Amino acid sequence: xxxxxxxxxxxxxxxxxxxxxxxxxxxxxxxxxxxxxxxxxxxxxxxxxxxxxxxxxxxxxxxxxxxxxxxxxxxxxxxxxxxxxxxxxxxxxxxxxxxxxxxxxxxxxxxxxxxxxxxxxxxxxxxxxxxxxxxxxxxxxxxxxxxxxxxxxxxxxxxxxxxxxxxxxxxxxxxxxxxxxxxxxxxxxxxxxxxxxxxxxxxxxxxxxxxxxxxxxxxxxxxxxxxxxxxxxxxxxxxxxxxxxxxxxxxxxxxxxxxxxxxxxxxxxxxxxxxxxxxxxxxxxxxxxxxxxxxxxxxxxxxxxxxxxxxxxxxxxxxxxxxxxxxxxxxxxxxxxxxxxxxxxxxxxxxxxxxxxxxxxxxxxxxxxxxxxxxxxxxxxxxxxxxxxxxxxxxxxxxxxxxxxxxxxxxxxxxxxxxxxxxxxxxxxxxxxxxxxxxxxxxxxxxxxxxxxxxxxxxxxxxxxxxxxxxxxxxxxxxxxxxxx
Numbered sequence: 001x002x003x004x005x006x007x008x009x010x011x012x013x014x015x016x017x018x019x020x021x022x023x024x025x026x027x028x029x030x031x032x033x034x035x036x037x038x039x040x041x042x043x044x045x046x047x048x049x050x051x052x053x054x055x056x057x058x059x060x061x062x063x064x065x066x067x068x069x070x071x072x073x074x075x076x077x078x079x080x081x082x083x084x085x086x087x088x089x090x091x092x093x094x095x096x097x098x099x100x101x102x103x104x105x106x107x108x109x110x111x112x113x114x115x116x117x118x119x120x121x122x123x124x125x126x127x128x129x130x131x132x133x134x135x136x137x138x139x140x141x142x143x144x145x146x147x148x149x150x151x152x153x154x155x156x157x158x159x160x161x162x163x164x165x166x167x168x169x170x171x172x173x174x175x176x177x178x179x180x181x182x183x184x185x186x187x188x189x190x191x192x193x194x195x196x197x198x199x200x201x202x203x204x205x206x207x208x209x210x211x212x213x214x215x216x217x218x219x220x221x222x223x224x225x226x227x228x229x230x231x232x233x234x235x236x237x238x239x240x241x242x243x244x245x246x247x248x249x250x251x252x253x254x255x256x257x258x259x260x261x262x263x264x265x266x267x268x269x270x271x272x273x274x275x276x277x278x279x280x281x282x283x284x285x286x287x288x289x290x291x292x293x294x295x296x297x298x299x300x301x302x303x304x305x306x307x308x309x310x311x312x313x314x315x316x317x318x319x320x321x322x323x324x325x326x327x328x329x330x331x332x333x334x335x336x337x338x339x340x341x342x343x344x345x346x347x348x349x350x351x352x353x354x355x356x357x358x359x360x361x362x363x364x365x366x367x368x369x370x371x372x373x374x375x376x377x378x379x380x381x382x383x384x385x386x387x388x389x390x391x392x393x394x395x396x397x398x399x400x401x402x403x404x405x406x407x408x409x410x411x412x413x414x415x416x417x418x419x420x421x422x423x424x425x426x427x428x429x430x431x432x433x434x435x436x437x438x439x440x441x442x443x444x445x446x447x448x449x450x451x452x453x454x455x456x457x458x459x460x461x462x463x464x465x466x467x468x469x470x471x472x473x474x475x476x477x478x479x480x481x482x483x484x485x
Contacts, residue, residue, distance in 0.1 A: 007155050010047065011162050014054040021066045030068020038075040045080040046152050049142065049465075052076060053159045056461050057167060057213055061203035064184040073457070074131070077138050084145055094145065099471070101419025108412040109133055111405045116366025125368035125378045132373040136460030143468025148475065157224065161239065164217050168242050171200045171210070175249070175298050178310040191316035200249045208451060209458050211252035215259045216462050218243035219436070222278070244282045245290030254450035262443030269428060269435045346395055346450070353399040356386055357406065364406035371400050373455050397448035397455075417445065424470065433477050437470050 017037075021030050041048025052073060055062070063070045088094050098106075109130060116126045173182040179197075180188065187205060202210035218240055225236035247255070267275055301307045349371060356365060368374035369382050371394025379391060394400045401413050424438040440463065447453050454460060470477050 003154070003158050004151075007158055010050075010155065011054065011159055014051055014159070015162065015166075018055065018058055018062055021069050022062050023065075025065040027066060027068035030063075030066040030070075030072075032068075034069065034072045034075045037072060038079040041076045041079040042083050045083045045142070046146055046148070047155070048076050048080050049139065049146075050152065050155050050159055052139075052461060053156055053465075054163050056457055057163050058203045059457070060205040061170075061184070064186065064205075074135060077135060077142070080142050081138055084142055088145070094473070097473070099419065099423060101416045101423065104412045104415030104419055105133075105137060108401070108405060108409050108416060111363055111409040111412060112367040114366070115360075115363045115405060115409075116368060118363070119360075119366045119369065120381055121366050121368050122378075125374045126366075128378060129367035129372055129374035132455045136457060136464050139461060140464035140468040143465050144471050144473055146472075146474075148469060148472055157220070160217060160220065164239065164243070167202055167204075167210070167213075168246065171202050171246055171249075172294065174202070175200055175294060176301060178298070178302060178307055179314055180310055190314070192314050194315055195251075197311070197315050199251045200246060202246075202250075204458065207250035208252045208255060209456060211247050211250035211255035212447075212456070213458050213462075214243045214247045214250070215255060218247065218282075222282070240282055241286045241290060245286040245294070248283075248286065248291055249294070254447055258443035258447035260443075261446055262439035262441075265442045266435055266439040269438070270432055349392065349394050350396060350399050352386065352388060353394070353396075353403045356382065356403050360403075360406055362406045363408050364402070364404045366404055370394065370403040371396075372404065372452065394452060395450060397452050400452060417441070420467070427470075431477050434470060437466060440466070 017033050021033055037048065037051060041051070055072060059069070059073070085095065112133075113126055113130065116129075170182050179201075183201075187201070196207075199207040200210060201207050204210045204213065221236045221240040221243060225233050225240060228236070247259075263275065263279065267273060302311055353370060356370060365382055368378060369380045371392055373393075375383075376391050376393050380388070383389070383391075401409055405413070421438060421441050424434045424441065427434040428438065444453055444459070444463070
């Protein structure tokens with residue numbers, strides 16, 4: 001699959017922006033790049049949105065160095081939104097063409113806002129949470145209305161390959177250096193337990209989010225590997241091996257299960273049973289050529305005097321504790337894990353959530369009150385009343401929806417999720433892409449039990465962009481096949 005000179009220049013410019021904003025960590029530099037990206041996007045909305053596929057996988061890393069880059073995605077997306085409004089100024093009706101599941105999602109957000117206002121949540125906190133839910137939904141709104149071409153898809157693919165390689169290099173260095181190199185100082189100082197110390201956190205700063213990104217990348221590379229022959233096929237096969245290896249080394253059990261559920265649905269609907277063998281093959285090759293050598297080398301480095309000192313400085317929760325793959329998986333349902341979860345973990349959060357829900361069953365307590373992005377950073381007006389003594393992330397999208405929006409919000413959120421599934425399933429005979437998206441959605445249903453998935457920028461970016469492509473108003477997805485030349 002060829003790459004054009006203009007695409008090379010675009011990707012190089014994006015990577016250079018990331019490098020400069022990280023090295024020259026003055027907020028003014030970040031503001032300049034943000035403003036420049038917004039202006040560029042207004043005149044080139046599709047390329048501006050593609051720029052997010054370069055930037056968002058490293059956004060937590062870059063913004064840790066340069067706070068001026070924190071509004072980069074907001075600037076790009078709203079600039080593209082203005083351009084789409086302008087382009088459709090003579091066809092206003094098209095701007096208000098929504099699917100039923102969109103009404104469910106927007107209604108859910110409205111319910112959260114109304115409930116928050118009724119419970120005295122500060123407007124700034126409400127706006128913060130609205131942004132968390134609405135920003136990347138706008139990607140779907142935009143992609144659905146833009147005329148996506150084969151050239152646009154090629155640029156997305158090569159942008160993904162470029163940033164993927166950067167993520168792989170950083171992840172390998174992070175693991176071999178025992179979190180001592182290629183990480184912000186604040187991240188190096190994070191106190192971790194034994195079971196978390198062995199995980200690759202990556203430039204996303206979170207092993208679960210990294211695993212989600214790598215899962216999408218693995219699927220993309222497998223698809224492309226099967227489309228082409230020769231050197232191109234070998235390139236994507238190698239990338240798939242590295243993606244699979246990184247997925248394993250994040251030890252993200254929730255993502256593994258979600259990925260597996262989506263895979264099962266895809267195989268069931270397409271009858272392509274060979275995918276099981278193909279996935280197992282890549283897992284085995286990755287284990288032999290990527291995971292095992294990296295783990296052995298890391299173990300050797302950690303056994304040295306310097307390595308032991310580094311491990312001791314990181315592992316502050318269970319000093320001297322050991323962890324490996326079997327420990328990480330075996331402890332999932334151990335008595336200690338369950339007891340800890342009941343006292344302060346996920347089970348505690350669910351129990352406390354239902355306690356709050358019973359007091360506010362109809363429309364809930366509102367956004368920024370229980371375990372969402374806004375309450376994590378800005379606190380909650382109900383924590384003192386319910387003796388929740390610290391800010392926390394619920395790591396469960398459903399209990400958050402139940403508590404914050406009550407029965408009304410639950411019904412609207414269900415309309416959003418099930419409406420998307422119905423829309424995709426009804427189109428399953430048009431293209432396998434619809435079946436793939438249905439599989440991703442089914443996987444997300446499970447992952448919502450263990451992550452605040454719909455607030456996750458990486459998942460939302462890729463999912464909503466893919467959903468926008470699937471339901472594009474200008475061109476059926478089956479016409480967007482990517483030829484080798």
